[in-house]
Amino acid sequence: MGHRDIPVLETERLVLRGPEPQDYPDFKATFASYRSRFMGGPLNAYETWMLYAAEIGHWEIRGYGMWMVHLKETGETVGMAGGWFPAKWPEREIAWIIWPDKAGKGYALEAAHRVRRYFYEVRGWETAVSYIDPKNLDSIRLAERLGCRKDADAPSIDGSDAVYRHPTLAQLQGQLGHGIAMEIAHYRDPLFKPKGWALD
Amino acid sequence: MIPTLTTDRLILRAPVMEDAAPLAAYLQGPRSATVGGPFPAGEAFDRLCALLGHWNLRGYGRWIVADRDSNAALGIVGPYFPMDWPEPEIAWTVFDAAEGRGIAHEAALAARDYARAELGWHHPMSAISPSNTRSAALARRLGCTPEGDFTHPVYGRLDIWRHPEQEVRHGTS
Numbered sequence: 395m396g397h398r399d400i401p402v403l404e405t406e407r408l409v410l411r412g413p414e415p416q417d418y419p420d421f422k423a424t425f426a427s428y429r430s431r432f433m434g435g436p437l438n439a440y441e442t443w444m445l446y447a448a449e450i451g452h453w454e455i456r457g458y459g460m461w462m463v464h465l466k467e468t469g470e471t472v473g474m475a476g477g478w479f480p481a482k483w484p485e486r487e488i489a490w491i492i493w494p495d496k497a498g499k500g501y502a503l504e505a506a507h508r509v510r511r512y513f514y515e516v517r518g519w520e521t522a523v524s525y526i527d528p529k530n531l532d533s534i535r536l537a538e539r540l541g542c543r544k545d546a547d548a549p550s551i552d553g554s555d556a557v558y559r560h561p562t563l564a565q566l567q568g569q570l571g572h573g574i575a576m577e578i579a580h581y582r583d584p585l586f587k588p589k590g591w592a593l594d
Numbered sequence: 595m596i597p598t599l600t601t602d603r604l605i606l607r608a609p610v611m612e613d614a615a616p617l618a619a620y621l622q623g624p625r626s627a628t629v630g631g632p633f634p635a636g637e638a639f640d641r642l643c644a645l646l647g648h649w650n651l652r653g654y655g656r657w658i659v660a661d662r663d664s665n666a667a668l669g670i671v672g673p674y675f676p677m678d679w680p681e682p683e684i685a686w687t688v689f690d691a692a693e694g695r696g697i698a699h700e701a702a703l704a705a706r707d708y709a710r711a712e713l714g715w716h717h718p719m720s721a722i723s724p725s726n727t728r729s730a731a732l733a734r735r736l737g738c739t740p741e742g743d744f745t746h747p748v749y750g751r752l753d754i755w756r757h758p759e760q761e762v763r764h765g766t767s
Contacts, residue, residue: 415651438747443677444640447647454646455611455639481614481639 400453401516403461405508406582408501410461410475413450417462420471420493421446429494432530452478458517460489463505472496475505477513477522484549488513488522488560490536498588500581502536507574510540514563521562523548525555534558539577541570596649597712599657599704604697606657606671606704609645613658613667614638620689628726629687630749645670654713656685659692659701668692671701673709673718680744684709684720684757686732698732706736706757717759721752730755 400412413421425435425442437445453459460476473492479485488510490502513519524542526533534556542558550557561570580586596608618638626632649655656672669688675681684706688698709715720738722729730753738755745751 418651438678440676440678440746440748443651444644447645447651447676448640448643449647450650451609451643451646451648455643480636480643482636 400459400461401512403508403512404466405504406578407466408472408504408508409464409466410505410508411464412453413446413460413462413474417471418443418446421449421474424473424491424493427494430491432527432533433491449474452480458513461505461509463492463501472499472501473505475502476509482551483525484551486513486519486522488524490533497532500578500588503539503574504578504581506536506540507578510560511563511566514566522560524558524560525551526558527554528556539574541566541574596646596655596657597708599708600662601700601704603662604668604701604704605660605662605665606701607660608649609642609658611642614642616667616689616691617642617670620687623690625690625693628723628729648674648676654709657701657705659688659697666691668697669701671698672705673713673715678746679721680719680754682713682715682718684715684718686720686729693728698729699735702732702736710760717757719757720755721746722755723749724751724753 403410422439422442424430425437425445427436430436449460456477456479458477460474460478462471463473463475464471471493473490473496475490478487478489488506490506492502510522513522523545524537526537537558541561545557545559548557548559598608599606618635620626621631621633621637621641622635623632645656652675654673656670656674658667659669659671660667667689669686669692671686672684674683674685684702686698686702692698706718709718719741720733722733733755737758741754741756743751743753
């Protein structure tokens with residue numbers, strides 16, 4: 395299946411691989427939890443499994459999709475990040491979800507920054523957005539740390555979500571990209587403690 | 595790899611993006627009422643993705659049933675086992691254009707043969723909504739017998755139709 399062609403991406407702390415059957419229990423636990431409230435959840439067992447199947451199928455239908463984010467050191471999964479473009483989406487999204495007990499360590503920042511670079515450099519995307527529930531403050535903060543700006547002119551999915559426009563590849567070349575890289579590097583410092591509210 | 599099966603009039607093949615339009619017409623139309631519909635626009639894409647993901651997660655799944663000549667999608671048939679299902683089943687769904695032509699019967703036979711030969715399913719079940727009388731009639735035609743029901747959190751009550759045990763037919767079709 396085309397699924398096997400999913401590229402493996404690496405960062406300092408993370409390995410991003412295609413979603414596999416054995417990763418399903420971690421996904422299920424998150425979508426059964428309150429954590430999933432901004433992503434259409436919580437879902438029952440049937441809905442969760444179908445969504446996971448759809449995450450895998452998205453790779454074959456679109457040629458890209460959501461990676462499973464693993465810690466390099468232990469192999470355990472901490473969440474998912476990637477490109478997401480179902481039928482109702484006005485344009486291609488860079489999306490992420492981090493398991494509830496893995497939040498606050500900068501994994502979503504590191505993973506989303508990496509997949510964005512892949513889409514820009516390898517797949518030739520010129521722009522991307524993230525659709526975020528206005529109440530999902532952690533995700534909005536993450537979008538801002540990724541350099542996104544709220545795009546009031548862009549169509550949303552159904553009017554209940556805010557559109558955050560990602561910086562272009564050119565915009566990421568300078569100070570903005572350095573700042574993001576520096577923040578990601580901070581998380582590798584065992585003494586680093588993020589300031590402010592809980593961060594993904 | 596998703597295998598391809600052929601019958602007299604049909605090809606059972608992997609889902610592709612082009613199947614989204616006929617699938618959407620079915621899901622948004624009145625004929626999907628017995629499977630929880632009608633569904634909103636956008637559902638077809640998610641279902642198409644989930645069809646492919648099912649193959650990946652289980653190693654088997656449902657095919658798009660297409661016209662052998664035109665390759666146009668006529669329905670969805672095959673071995674099916676989502677989470678929360680009592681046991682694996684042989685499932686069938688046909689779109690408007692396939693109604694009344696024996697398409698579901700022809701495809702279900704091919705799928706059942708495949709499930710027996712390749713998956714070792716000797717007498718699987720099919721789960722059918724009590725309101726879906728046409729589907730129940732097809733189950734009878736396939737030699738199935740009613741065997742109780744179960745209640746699904748999304749689909750409500752579903753009747754279990756048990757397929758007859760038959761010899762495994764090895765080899766190619």
